Amino acid sequence: MIDLKFYVASIVAVFLALALGVLLGSVIVGQQGMPISEKLIKSIEADIEKVRVENQLLSQENQEIKKFLNEVYPFLIKNRLSGEKIGLVYFDSGAEEMVRETKRFLEKASAKVGLIEFDIQAFRTSDLTFTAQILGFEPASETSFSAAVNSLFSKLTTLTADMPMILEKTDFLKLKDFGIKDLPFSYLVFFLPPRQEEIYQLAEANLSSKQTVVVVDREVESLKLNLPNFKSTMIFGIETIPGKI
Numbered sequence: 001m002i003d004l005k006f007y008v009a010s011i012v013a014v015f016l017a018l019a020l021g022v023l024l025g026s027v028i029v030g031q032q033g034m035p036i037s038e039k040l041i042k043s044i045e046a047d048i049e050k051v052r053v054e055n056q057l058l059s060q061e062n063q064e065i066k067k068f069l070n071e072v073y074p075f076l077i078k079n080r081l082s083g084e085k086i087g088l089v090y091f092d093s094g095a096e097e098m099v100r101e102t103k104r105f106l107e108k109a110s111a112k113v114g115l116i117e118f119d120i121q122a123f124r125t126s127d128l129t130f131t132a133q134i135l136g137f138e139p140a141s142e143t144s145f146s147a148a149v150n151s152l153f154s155k156l157t158t159l160t161a162d163m164p165m166i167l168e169k170t171d172f173l174k175l176k177d178f179g180i181k182d183l184p185f186s187y188l189v190f191f192l193p194p195r196q197e198e199i200y201q202l203a204e205a206n207l208s209s210k211q212t213v214v215v216v217d218r219e220v221e222s223l224k225l226n227l228p229n230f231k232s233t234m235i236f237g238i239e240t241i242p243g244k245i
Contacts (some may be wrong), residue, residue, distance in 0.1 A: 010068050089189065
């Protein structure tokens with residue numbers, strides 16, 4: 001059975017709520033002198049203008065700091081790496097622009113810098129038995145990348161007579177801007193490979209902690225690599241492990 005009183009009471013309650021809302025709204029508008037929406041818009045516009053002014057000030061400060069660094073910093077780092085030979089190792093041709101930027105920075109510190117491109121794709125498609133033979137490691141496919149890294153880069157940081165032959169016969173390794181006669185390198189700076197698989201394998205390589213610097217991209221920090229226990233530092237806007245250079 002339908003209770004008519006219930007519906008009447010509900011309708012009355014709705015109209016009372018509407019009346020109360022209209023009353024409160026008129027009171028608020030009367031007190032503020034303008035609609036709430038208009039006042040809100042003006043408040044937002046004021047906040048935006050404040051942020052814009054602050055951004056302009058920060059941009060001006062950044063430009064002044066950048067100008068100061070460009071003019072003064074070369075004098076601060078000049079001769080800091082005098083006599084050092086540094087090899088920049090990268091595994092992706094797309095990283096060469098950043099690598100060359102790092103090269104220019106290190107050269108301002110008076111270092112002699114060479115580029116070492118390790119083409120992972122060419123390495124994967126090369127004859128593993130032949131590669132293992134000339135580099136001197138066991139040809140196991142699951143550890144071949146780590147083994148090749150160990151062999152190649154230990155040879156690049158020590159005096160080895162077979163390095164010219166290795167560079168000639170391995171199509172996946174290129175030495176740029178640096179003569180073979182200028183070897184060995186004092187340090188190797190590694191820019192991590194693009195794929196997680198190679199990153200993990202590189203982490204397993206037995207690299208010398210005294211002659212190796214690893215550049216870590218922020219995106220791979222979450223991988224928690226088992227790299228040597230060096231503290232990260234910032235060098236020319238690039239995170240490095242360790243901060244030797």
